[in-house]
Amino acid sequence: MAKVLISDALSEAAVQIFRDNGVEVDFQPKLGKDPAKLAEIIGDYDGLAIRSATKATADLIAKATNLKAIGRAGIGVDNVDIAAASAKGIVVMNTPFGNSITTAEHAIAMMFAVARQIPEADASTRAGKWEKSRFMGTEITRKTLGLIGCGNIGSIVADRALGLRMKVVAFDPFLSTTRAEKLGVTKVETIEELLPLADFVTLHLPKTEKTAGLLNEDRIRLMKKGAYLINCARGGLVDEAAVAQALHDGHLAGAAFDVFAEEPATDNPLFTAPNVVCTPHLGAATSEAQENVALQVAEQMSDYLMKGAISNAINAPSVTAEEAPILKPWIDLAEILGGFAGQVTESPIKEIEIEFVGKVGELNLKPLTSALTAALMKPLVGEGGVNMVSAPIVARERGVKIAETRKDEQGAYGSYMRLIVTTEKQTRSVAGTVFSDGKPRFIQIKGIGLEAEPLDFMLYTTNADTPGYIGALGTKLGDLGVNIATFALGRSVKDGEAIALVGVDQELSEATLTEIRALPQVKQAKALKF
Ligand SMILES: NC(=O)C1=CN([C@@H]2O[C@H](COP(=O)(O)OP(=O)(O)OC[C@H]3O[C@@H](n4cnc5c(N)ncnc54)[C@H](O)[C@@H]3O)[C@@H](O)[C@H]2O)C=CC1
Numbered sequence: 185m186a187k188v189l190i191s192d193a194l195s196e197a198a199v200q201i202f203r204d205n206g207v208e209v210d211f212q213p214k215l216g217k218d219p220a221k222l223a224e225i226i227g228d229y230d231g232l233a234i235r236s237a238t239k240a241t242a243d244l245i246a247k248a249t250n251l252k253a254i255g256r257a258g259i260g261v262d263n264v265d266i267a268a269a270s271a272k273g274i275v276v277m278n279t280p281f282g283n284s285i286t287t288a289e290h291a292i293a294m295m296f297a298v299a300r301q302i303p304e305a306d307a308s309t310r311a312g313k314w315e316k317s318r319f320m321g322t323e324i325t326r327k328t329l330g331l332i333g334c335g336n337i338g339s340i341v342a343d344r345a346l347g348l349r350m351k352v353v354a355f356d357p358f359l360s361t362t363r364a365e366k367l368g369v370t371k372v373e374t375i376e377e378l379l380p381l382a383d384f385v386t387l388h389l390p391k392t393e394k395t396a397g398l399l400n401e402d403r404i405r406l407m408k409k410g411a412y413l414i415n416c417a418r419g420g421l422v423d424e425a426a427v428a429q430a431l432h433d434g435h436l437a438g439a440a441f442d443v444f445a446e447e448p449a450t451d452n453p454l455f456t457a458p459n460v461v462c463t464p465h466l467g468a469a470t471s472e473a474q475e476n477v478a479l480q481v482a483e484q485m486s487d488y489l490m491k492g493a494i495s496n497a498i499n500a501p502s503v504t505a506e507e508a509p510i511l512k513p514w515i516d517l518a519e520i521l522g523g524f525a526g527q528v529t530e531s532p533i534k535e536i537e538i539e540f541v542g543k544v545g546e547l548n549l550k551p552l553t554s555a556l557t558a559a560l561m562k563p564l565v566g567e568g569g570v571n572m573v574s575a576p577i578v579a580r581e582r583g584v585k586i587a588e589t590r591k592d593e594q595g596a597y598g599s600y601m602r603l604i605v606t607t608e609k610q611t612r613s614v615a616g617t618v619f620s621d622g623k624p625r626f627i628q629i630k631g632i633g634l635e636a637e638p639l640d641f642m643l644y645t646t647n648a649d650t651p652g653y654i655g656a657l658g659t660k661l662g663d664l665g666v667n668i669a670t671f672a673l674g675r676s677v678k679d680g681e682a683i684a685l686v687g688v689d690q691e692l693s694e695a696t697l698t699e700i701r702a703l704p705q706v707k708q709a710k711a712l713k714f
């Protein structure tokens with residue numbers, strides 16, 4: 185039974201969803217704050233469900249010997265070491281929309297709070313001061329809001345701001361002109377262009393290696409004098425000390441921060457700067473949003489652990505629950521074809537092409553390509569070094585080009601997959617199909633037709649097409665105490681070359697291979713494992 189650990193304060197609604205889906209679940213919402221204890225027990229779990237308190241570091245992932253999925257009940261995954269998770273084949277999924285309205289509302293609330301100094305005015309009023317003239321605010325209507333990042337949350341903020349009669353300007357390298365027009369925002373091409381235009385600047389972009397420190401001191405100084413800065417995206421996007429300085433010297437009129445470079449934030453330069461509103465990472469903290477993200481992450485993780493369906497994964501292609509069982513036998517075949525090519529290929533691979541012929545071409549090809557690439561790279565990279573999640577990255581790092589082509593149904597098998605591998609020395613191909621029993625079969629190697637069911641241990645030979653070979657090979661294997669399970673042959677009349685794919689009951693030793701290679705007909709012999 186799959187077992188999931190919830191190590192952050194997710195809505196308890198998630199617990200019931202896991203149980204309803206047949207997943208065992210441990211609800212330990214404070215564990216994320218105790219990394220040592222988490223590391224001690226993580227090895228027991230197939231899934232880890234988190235918010236932002238748990239840090240899924242490379243160290244934790246190294247100890248997560250059974251982990252298959254990390255589910256982030258929320259959006260930002262900067263607390264997960266994606267590279268380490270991918271290298272271990274752990275699918276990392278988030279819930280990209282569940283808390284976006286709530287977070288956008290928080291940004292708007294923060295804008296009002298800082299424009300009218302509401303928290304300070306509240307404290308002063310409660311202290312019995314009635315400082316009516318101290319709290320002179322700024323009207324929002326007709327002011328310019330500058331959005332840095334105009335994805336899901338930024339777009340909602342834009343919509344609400346337009347409703348408040350603000351003018352909205354956005355900088356987002358991936359915002360198309362059509363989308364900007366549809367949203368009613370003015371798109372600018374650089375952050376430097378945006379900053380001097382805006383009365384309020386608000387951030388809605390992820391923290392990545394590229395965006396960390398984006399709003400540095402120079403850029404803060406490019407903001408309009410008297411402008412306000414709102415950060416409900418991520419700490420670390422902004423130089424907090426430089427913002428504090430700009431507030432102290434009056435360059436900025438106010439700042440509202442929900443997120444901090446170091447969290448929990450207990451000591452921060454912004455805390456002592458004038459007109460600052462701070463909240464403790466509350467962007468997603470409404471009952472509606474928490475219910476949404478908890479239910480969604482529990483459904484997604486259960487679907488993956490129980491049915492192999494993948495949705496909203498950061499590091500793997502999507503597979504729906506309906507697709508998963510249909511894809512399964514073709515994924516098995518992809519692994520066989522990739523595994524075969526990986527074991528027989530000796531020189532560095534330059535390119536692979538995968539032909540999807542007939543009906544298989546109508547399936548979701550990404551998982552098939554990933555499974556095939558992983559199996560192909562495995563013998564070359566070493567055990568445990570590559571998997572379906574990391575395969576596309578490993579291939580890219582090694583300069584292996586991957587091409588997919590779809591072809592109409594053809595030949596006796598109708599629908600099949602063919603892998604063509606181009607190395608520095610040669611081009612070779614292997615093809616296979618799935619029979620009606622749901623099992624994979626080899627149907628062609630190097631363009632030579634043959635039909636063979638893949639078995640755990642196999643012998644593959646290329647040999648001269650001369651009489652007596654089957655007998656000689658059979659006798660030799662018998663003499664060496666190797667039992668033959670299946671025997672498939674094929675030949676190219678044109679080239680006089682023949683191949684044999686022999687299923688055997690045991691792993692073939694190097695000594696056995698040496699004897700087989702000594703047979704006069706044998707040109708090459710390889711032991712294969714599937
Ligand atoms: N305070 C909180 O509790 C919450 C914070 N967040 C944060 O908000 C961020 C944004 O969330 P979504 O809008 O849902 O993400 P999203 O992925 O829909 O949008 C992010 C946008 O940022 C843009 N972007 C990337 N690099 C950029 C750059 N250098 N300059 C400008 N734009 C850039 C992307 O093109 C994308 O359109 C999340 O990554 C998360 O860190 C999300 C939810 C709650």
Ligand SMILES: O=C(O)C(=O)COP(=O)(O)O
Binds near residue numbers: 237
């Ligand atoms: O969804 C996000 O990216 C958030 O930042 C929300 O964080 P939280 O789940 O409230 O710790």
